Amino acid sequence: MHAALPDLSATIPVAPSLSMFDPVFIGINEFGNPVYLDLVYHNLLDAGEPGGGKSVLIQNLVGHAFLCHDFTPVLLDPKWVELGMWMEAAEATGGIFVGPDIDKGLRVLRRLQKVMDRRYAWLVAHGRRKFLASDAIKVIGVFIDELAYYTTTTGTPEQQKEFIALVRDLVARGRACAMPVIAATQRPSVDIIPTSLRDLFGYRAAFRCTTPNSSDIILGHGWASAGFNAQAISPQSPGVFYLIAEGGIPYLVKAAYLTDEQIHQLVDYVTWSRRNGDQTPVPLAA
Ligand SMILES: Nc1ncnc2c1ncn2[C@@H]1O[C@H](COP(=O)(O)OP(=O)(O)OP(=O)(O)O)[C@@H](O)[C@H]1O
Ligand SMILES: [Mg+2]
Numbered sequence: 055m056h057a058a059l060p061d062l063s064a065t066i067p068v069a070p071s072l073s074m075f076d077p078v079f080i081g082i083n084e085f086g087n088p089v090y091l092d093l094v095y096h097n098l099l100d101a102g103e104p105g106g107g108k109s110v111l112i113q114n115l116v117g118h119a120f121l122c123h124d125f126t127p128v129l130l131d132p133k134w135v136e137l138g139m140w141m142e143a144a145e146a147t148g149g150i151f152v153g154p155d156i157d158k159g160l161r162v163l164r165r166l167q168k169v170m171d172r173r174y175a176w177l178v179a180h181g182r183r184k185f186l187a188s189d190a191i192k193v194i195g196v197f198i199d200e201l202a203y204y205t206t207t208t209g210t211p212e213q214q215k216e217f218i219a220l221v222r223d224l225v226a227r228g229r230a231c232a233m234p235v236i237a238a239t240q241r242p243s244v245d246i247i248p249t250s251l252r253d254l255f256g257y258r259a260a261f262r263c264t265t266p267n268s269s270d271i272i273l274g275h276g277w278a279s280a281g282f283n284a285q286a287i288s289p290q291s292p293g294v295f296y297l298i299a300e301g302g303i304p305y306l307v308k309a310a311y312l313t314d315e316q317i318h319q320l321v322d323y324v325t326w327s328r329r330n331g332d333q334t335p336v337p338l339a340a
Contacts (some may be wrong), residue, residue, distance in 0.1 A: 072093045074193035078118045081110060081309040089297070089307050091257060094193055099252060100244040102261025102273045102284060102308055107293035108238040109136040111259060111309045113317060115236055116140055119195050120147065120324045126192040128166065130159055132203035143321045146328035156209035156217065163220035164168045166196065166233065170224065172284045173231035181289050191232055196224060198237040200236050201316040218251070225254045242271040260296040261282035
């Protein structure tokens with residue numbers, strides 16, 4: 055008789071061991087191969103018509119980020135229901151959640167601008183051009199689900215202008231100092247995403263659009279007429295989008311999907327393990 059094997063799952067701590075510097079799994083391509091993003095050095099613009107799957111994609115990225123030991127969340131969601139699900143986990147991780155409150159949004163972005171300046175000052179002082187995983191620095195991921203709310207819907211024109219200017223600064227300078235921006239918007243029109251801002255996003259995800267012009271606003275001028283047209287994505291295929299990465303050719307991706315239940319499990323796990331950091335975390339429920 056063999057002695058019974060010990061139940062290792064009960065004794066080996068399961069801890070968040072991912073890093074923001076790891077590739078982030080977002081879904082599969084047309085050939086069924088996995089698609090990963092290198093989030094830390096890129097910004098992502100996520101756009102397309104309502105119901106296309108933008109928030110589902112963001113949830114995948116947020117889910118990865120919260121399982122990382124080097125993530126500080128800044129979550130802006132005027133609709134509450136998407137990034138708001140992570141509110142408790144954000145608090146436990148030393149991050150912040152902003153709802154439909156442009157004053158708070160502006161305060162947070164101004165603070166991030168200061169942090170960015172200090173990080174650059176540190177890089178300059180050390181003769182460096184960017185942060186690496188070995189620097190053990192927290193990656194401040196700025197997730198905005200529905201950019202247009204802050205840039206066109208709420209607040210005064212001055213506040214909206216300041217919001218756009220601050221986001222632009224973060225998108226332009228945040229990359230190298232480990233502060234990537236991930237922003238979603240339903241209406242990819244030029245008033246919401248000026249071309250000069252769009253071009254700063256190294257990754258752009260075009261979910262189903264109502265016109266080839268909208269698709270081009272996201273992917274870049276001329277792609278729709280070259281056959282890469284997000285209007286052609288079937289309304290029956292939510293979660294499918296064209297991804298363009300840093301000057302490459304757009305390709306189709308189907309985003310992975312986290313159910314509400316899975317997100318709640320992740321939030322519980324993250325919150326518990328952050329609040330009880332020196333104890334053995336409870337493994338995720340099956
Ligand atoms: N990758 C996916 N796999 C399976 N179903 C998906 C996927 N993406 C989206 N869906 C379905 O489409 C619905 C709408 O997706 P989602 O909420 O992400 O859209 P959205 O683009 O954020 O819409 P809105 O602009 O209104 O916020 C989801 O509730 C889900 O049922
Ligand atoms: Mg959404």
